Amino acid sequence: MTPEKAALVVATVLFLGGFVHAFLSLRRGAYHHSWTAFGLIAAGFLCQSLFLYWRGQALGRCPITNPFELLTFTAWSMVLFYFVVGSAYRLSLLGAFTAPLAFLMQLAALMKPDTAPAAGKGSPGWWTELHATLSLMAYGAFALAFVAGVMFLLQDRLLKKHTGMILVRTLPPVHHLARAMKRLILTGTIILTAGIAAAYQMETRPAAHKLFVVWGVWAAYVLLLGYEQWRGMSSRRAAWAAAGCFVLAVASLWFVTPR
Amino acid sequence: MIFCFGLSHATAPVELRERVAVSAKETPLAVQELTALEGVREAVVLSTCNRMEIYAAAESPGAPAQVEAWLRRRFEITDTSPFFRHQQEDAARHLFSVVSGLESMVLGETEIFGQVKDAYAAAHQAGGTARVLNKLFQHSFRVGKIVRNTTDIQRGSTSVGSVAVELAEKIFGDLKDSRVMLLGAGEMSRRCAQSLQSRGARGIVVSNRSHDRAIELAAEMSGHAIHFEQWPAEAAQVDVIISSTAAPHTVIHPDQILPAMRRRRGRPLFIIDIAVPRDVEPAVNDIEGVYLYDIDALEAIAGETRARREQEIVRCRQIIDTQVESLVRSQAGAAPSDTLPQAQ
Numbered sequence: 335m336t337p338e339k340a341a342l343v344v345a346t347v348l349f350l351g352g353f354v355h356a357f358l359s360l361r362r363g364a365y366h367h368s369w370t371a372f373g374l375i376a377a378g379f380l381c382q383s384l385f386l387y388w389r390g391q392a393l394g395r396c397p398i399t400n401p402f403e404l405l406t407f408t409a410w411s412m413v414l415f416y417f418v419v420g421s422a423y424r425l426s427l428l429g430a431f432t433a434p435l436a437f438l439m440q441l442a443a444l445m446k447p448d449t450a451p452a453a454g455k456g457s458p459g460w461w462t463e464l465h466a467t468l469s470l471m472a473y474g475a476f477a478l479a480f481v482a483g484v485m486f487l488l489q490d491r492l493l494k495k496h497t498g499m500i501l502v503r504t505l506p507p508v509h510h511l512a513r514a515m516k517r518l519i520l521t522g523t524i525i526l527t528a529g530i531a532a533a534y535q536m537e538t539r540p541a542a543h544k545l546f547v548v549w550g551v552w553a554a555y556v557l558l559l560g561y562e563q564w565r566g567m568s569s570r571r572a573a574w575a576a577a578g579c580f581v582l583a584v585a586s587l588w589f590v591t592p593r
Numbered sequence: 594m595i596f597c598f599g600l601s602h603a604t605a606p607v608e609l610r611e612r613v614a615v616s617a618k619e620t621p622l623a624v625q626e627l628t629a630l631e632g633v634r635e636a637v638v639l640s641t642c643n644r645m646e647i648y649a650a651a652e653s654p655g656a657p658a659q660v661e662a663w664l665r666r667r668f669e670i671t672d673t674s675p676f677f678r679h680q681q682e683d684a685a686r687h688l689f690s691v692v693s694g695l696e697s698m699v700l701g702e703t704e705i706f707g708q709v710k711d712a713y714a715a716a717h718q719a720g721g722t723a724r725v726l727n728k729l730f731q732h733s734f735r736v737g738k739i740v741r742n743t744t745d746i747q748r749g750s751t752s753v754g755s756v757a758v759e760l761a762e763k764i765f766g767d768l769k770d771s772r773v774m775l776l777g778a779g780e781m782s783r784r785c786a787q788s789l790q791s792r793g794a795r796g797i798v799v800s801n802r803s804h805d806r807a808i809e810l811a812a813e814m815s816g817h818a819i820h821f822e823q824w825p826a827e828a829a830q831v832d833v834i835i836s837s838t839a840a841p842h843t844v845i846h847p848d849q850i851l852p853a854m855r856r857r858r859g860r861p862l863f864i865i866d867i868a869v870p871r872d873v874e875p876a877v878n879d880i881e882g883v884y885l886y887d888i889d890a891l892e893a894i895a896g897e898t899r900a901r902r903e904q905e906i907v908r909c910r911q912i913i914d915t916q917v918e919s920l921v922r923s924q925a926g927a928a929p930s931d932t933l934p935q936a937q
């Protein structure tokens with residue numbers, strides 16, 4: 335196994351460890367006592383970064399050339415947004431819910447064949463790289479919005495049913511989760527808009543069906559934001575809509591990624 | 594030797610506790626009087642509304658009798674039987690329990706930690722503490738922190754008011770921008786609103802069938818009063834509604850809350866119904882973004898927390914025993930008069 339692949343395997347194990355630790359702490363109602371889960375996710379992120387750096391150096395371009403790398407880059411973006419949003423909103427528990435998704439994305443990546451192009455093949459063009467990088471970063475933001483939405487739905491249900499006070503005390507306030515989710519969707523949509531704009535500057539424009547799919551994902555999120563802004567939407571519906579849009583975004587990867 | 598004399602809410606009625614209370618102003622003098630007694634080298638006086646305790650380090654076995662005589666003289670009491678007495682490691686164990694909130698009226702409350710710190714600081718400034726009590730009290734503060742951080746003895750809320758505050762914070766996060774509306778001007782809703790105010794809630798609105806009473810309560814809480822018919826229109830502007838009217842039927846219905854929720858644009862609404870019979874139709878809880886808690890739901894959460902704290906006592910006692918042993922071991926190398934031998 336190459337060192338870069340080993341780094342990714344270690345990252346996957348660390349995310350699994352973060353998830354297991356957070357799950358056990360939550361069961362004991364003692365998540366607030368520990369920085370361990372945060373440390374495990376941070377270590378996993380460092381391993382991912384190391385992999386992307388080594389692979390980027392070897393390829394001489396942003397390492398998003400096959401599904402294996404795309405999933406890794408998207409998972410990396412999601413964890414990056416977690417560090418930005420989690421600290422800004424004091425949503426430390428977001429990590430407990432980010433870890434399993436990061437683990438699953440990483441596991442799926444490792445199961446894909448790693449068919450990297452030969453080293454030194456060079457960049458396909460600045461605009462192409464910018465388009466792909468921004469689009470995947472937007473997907474990272476959408477993934478984290480999905481995580482915040484799931485946490486919102488759980489906390490909302492517990493508060494409505496007057497049950498599970500231990501978990502209620504550990505989860506962040508519903509208002510904070512709703513706000514974080516909406517801002518992540520807005521951030522992701524802005525980045526995706528920039529990514530799509532970059533696609534129109536590429537020397538060779540992407541295939542029409544690919545552009546159609548990306549525009550579809552963009553339209554779904556814009557509709558969600560527009561409806562929420564102009565007509566008003568309960569946070570619960572917004573969370574369900576964010577989950578639906580994220581499923582659409584994940585499915586779209588199948589159409590737009592090189593195989 | 595170290596010993597402790599004291600009484601608390603568990604051993605003495607409030608009349609006696611009032612009589613032996615030592616104010617913060619009087620504490621330095623009391624400490625000086627105690628250390629002036631024959632054989633008493635160091636002393637700390639802890640006086641709160643629920644307890645009065647004297648911790649002392651002495652060099653002669655007759656010192657406890659001297660302190661008891663001082664108590665009789667100082668507070669003009671003849672019967673000292675309600676006072677408990679602990680010596681050596683039992684005195685240390687008792688102090689550790691007090692600091693950890695295990696001896697408090699509300700099990701696990703945190704205020705006592707600060708009160709013990711203040712008592713120790715006052716005694717230290719008055720020259721009443723030296724090597725033995727300095728070590729004992731410093732160790733007790735460490736024990737208090739360990740107990741707080743490693744057990745659930747101080748976790749959760751144990752009263753209806755504090756549960757309401759805890760839930761409000763789990764809905765809105767920060768209460769600084771939250772507005773509260775009181776429906777009905779009962780004592781319990783007033784206390785509940787005060788709890789929310791103490792955590793930063795502002796803009797209290799009072800609505801009552803008797804408008805004069807609403808004005809009176811609003812003035813008391815630095816809020817403003819509205820007529821009872823106006824509350825549905827005001828509901829869109831507030832974040833918490835505390836209802837405690839004396840109405841024999843429900844006064845808050847889904848058709849009054851739905852329009853308010855549409856105007857709130859996704860911001861949640863917390864409704865606390867502490868009236869019996871209930872003021873709020875249960876179907877209100879089905880509206881998205883509305884969190885309705887009646888008195889039974891709040892009491893159930895408070896009761897659950899109290900039960901959980903009771904279960905934690907055993908773990909706390911184990912920690913305290915370990916810490917007493919650690920203190921005894923650390924004293925092993927000290928001068929003979931400073932050591933904490935096994936209690937007889």
